[in-house]
Amino acid sequence: MAKKELHFETLQVHAGYTPDHTKSRAVPLYQTTAYSFDSAQHGADLFNLDVAGYIYTRLNNPTTAIFEQRMAALEGGIAAVALASGHSAQMVTILNIMKTGDNFVTSPYLYGGTHNQFFVSFKDMGIEARKALSDTAQEMEKLIDENTKALYTENIGNPYFNVPDIEKLAALANKYGIPLIVDNTFGCGGYLSQPIKHGANIVVESATKWIGGHGNSMGGLIIDGGNFNWGNGKFPKYTEPSESYQDTIFWEKFGAVAFTMRCVAENLRDLGPAISPFNSWQLIQGVETLSVRVDKICQTAMALALWLQENPEVVEVNYLGLENHAYHQLAKKYLRNGFGGVLTFRIKGGLQAAKTFAESVELISHLVNVGDVRTIITHPASTTHRQMNAETQVAAGVFPDLLRLSCGLEHIDDLKDDIMQAIAKIK
Numbered sequence: 412m413a414k415k416e417l418h419f420e421t422l423q424v425h426a427g428y429t430p431d432h433t434k435s436r437a438v439p440l441y442q443t444t445a446y447s448f449d450s451a452q453h454g455a456d457l458f459n460l461d462v463a464g465y466i467y468t469r470l471n472n473p474t475t476a477i478f479e480q481r482m483a484a485l486e487g488g489i490a491a492v493a494l495a496s497g498h499s500a501q502m503v504t505i506l507n508i509m510k511t512g513d514n515f516v517t518s519p520y521l522y523g524g525t526h527n528q529f530f531v532s533f534k535d536m537g538i539e540a541r542k543a544l545s546d547t548a549q550e551m552e553k554l555i556d557e558n559t560k561a562l563y564t565e566n567i568g569n570p571y572f573n574v575p576d577i578e579k580l581a582a583l584a585n586k587y588g589i590p591l592i593v594d595n596t597f598g599c600g601g602y603l604s605q606p607i608k609h610g611a612n613i614v615v616e617s618a619t620k621w622i623g624g625h626g627n628s629m630g631g632l633i634i635d636g637g638n639f640n641w642g643n644g645k646f647p648k649y650t651e652p653s654e655s656y657q658d659t660i661f662w663e664k665f666g667a668v669a670f671t672m673r674c675v676a677e678n679l680r681d682l683g684p685a686i687s688p689f690n691s692w693q694l695i696q697g698v699e700t701l702s703v704r705v706d707k708i709c710q711t712a713m714a715l716a717l718w719l720q721e722n723p724e725v726v727e728v729n730y731l732g733l734e735n736h737a738y739h740q741l742a743k744k745y746l747r748n749g750f751g752g753v754l755t756f757r758i759k760g761g762l763q764a765a766k767t768f769a770e771s772v773e774l775i776s777h778l779v780n781v782g783d784v785r786t787i788i789t790h791p792a793s794t795t796h797r798q799m800n801a802e803t804q805v806a807a808g809v810f811p812d813l814l815r816l817s818c819g820l821e822h823i824d825d826l827k828d829d830i831m832q833a834i835a836k837i838k
C-alpha cells in the first residue's frame with residue numbers, strides 16, 4: 412500500500428502495534444514489573460539512556476508503550492507518556508518544566524480538581540498558577556513576567572465549554588519563548604480536536620474519560636508535540652547537566668523528544684505515578700472504538716440540547732453545538748466530527764430543584780465522571796466545583812441550579828423518558 416497519512420479511525424485500531432513474535436493479533440497485556448538484561452553492559456546502557464528498552468514498569472512497559480504510540484498518532488504528536496491519571500499527567504508536565512519560584516498563566520475555566528491542584532498543591536511547592544480573567548491571549552499576556560514558564564488552557568473547558576483560540580495562544584507563547592499546554596480531555600483523544608495541529612506544544616489529558624470510555628480504568632496522557640525549543644535558555648532542566656544521569660543534557664542528547672525522555676527518566680522514575688499495564692490494556696480496548704462512540708454520543712448530545720431548550724422547566728441550555736453558545740464560532744473552527752458529549756442546563760426552582768432532579772433520575776447515573784458509555788448527571792456546585800466559593804463558582808459558570816449531562820450510548824428516547832420523570836418529581 413502506498414504511504415499515505417492514515418485516518419483517525421484506522422489509527423485507533425492499528426497505530427503502535429503490529430503482531431509481535433507471538434503473532435497475537437490483539438494487543439497483548441504484558442503484566443510484568445521488570446525485564447531481563449542481555450548482559451551487565453546492556454543493563455548499564457539502559458540506565459545511561461544510551462539504548463532504548465525496558466527496565467522497570469515504573470518507567471515503561473510494552474503494553475503501555477503501544478498505548479502511548481497510538482495516542483501520539485491520534486493527537487498528532489511525536490511521542491506520548493501514559494500515567495496513572497489525568498492529574499498526574501498535569502503534575503508531571505508542570506514539574507518537567509518548572510521549579511520553585513516559577514509561574515505559569517492559566518485560563519480561568521478549569522476542571523474543579525485542576526483548580527485545587529494548581530492553586531493549593533502547586534502553591535505549596537512554590538510554583539504559582541496565575542489565573543487570567545479570560546482565556547484570550549490579550550488577558551493571558553497581562554500576567555506574563557520573566558518567571559513565567561508556560562501558558563495553560565483547557566480545550567472545551569469543564570463545565571463552561573469555552574474553546575480557546577489556540578492559534579492566538581500559541582502565537583503568544585511563541586512570542587515569549589514558553590510552551591502552550593492544552594488539557595484536551597474533552598477533545599476526546601484528538602477525535603474532536605487536535606490542539607497540536609494548531610500550534611500547542613504539549614497536550615495533557617485524562618484517559619479515564621472518553622479515551623477509555625467505559626468508566627472502569629483511570630489513566631492520563633502527556634502528548635509531546637515535538638515542536639518546542641527547550642534549548643532557548645529559559646529551561647535549565649533541559650540545558651544543564653542532569654545530576655542523576657551522568658551529566659546528561661536532555662536537549663543536546665534527545666532534541667525534539669527531550670520533553671518526553673525527561674518525563675519518563677526523571678519524573679516517572681522519581682515521582683512514581685506509573686500506569687498499571689492492565690489499565691493501559693483496558694484503555695486500548697476503549698481507544699479502538701473511540702470515534703464510533705464519540706460520533707453517537709455527540710449526536711445524542713446535540714439532539715438532547717435542542718429538545719431540552721423546548722422544555723418550559725429548563726431555563727437555559729449550554730451546548731457548543733447551539734448557535735447561541737458564545738464559543739460556537741470558535742468551536743466550528745477548532746472542532747470536527749461534533750460538538751462534544753457534554754451539555755449543561757439550568758432548571759427552574761434553583762438549587763433545590765437541581766438537587767431533586769439529580770436524585771430523581773433512574774436510568775441516568777448520578778455521580779461525578781464524564782465520558783462513560785452510560786449517561787451521567789452531575790450537580791457541579793455541590794460536587795466537582797464544591798471547593799470554590801460561590802463567587803468563583805459563578806465566574807467559572809457553575810450556577811447553583813446548573814446540571815451537567817454527559818451523554819452515553821443509551822437510546823435517546825429512554826433518556827428523554829428518564830429526564831421527563833425526574834422533572835415531574837421537582838413539582
Ligand SMILES: *Cc1c(COP(=O)(O)O)cnc(C)c1O
Nearest residue numbers: 496497498522569596617619630
Ligand atoms: C477528569 C479530568 C481531569 C483529571 O483526570 P483524572 O484522570 O481524573 O485524574 C483533568 N482535566 C479534565 C478536563 C477532566 O475532565
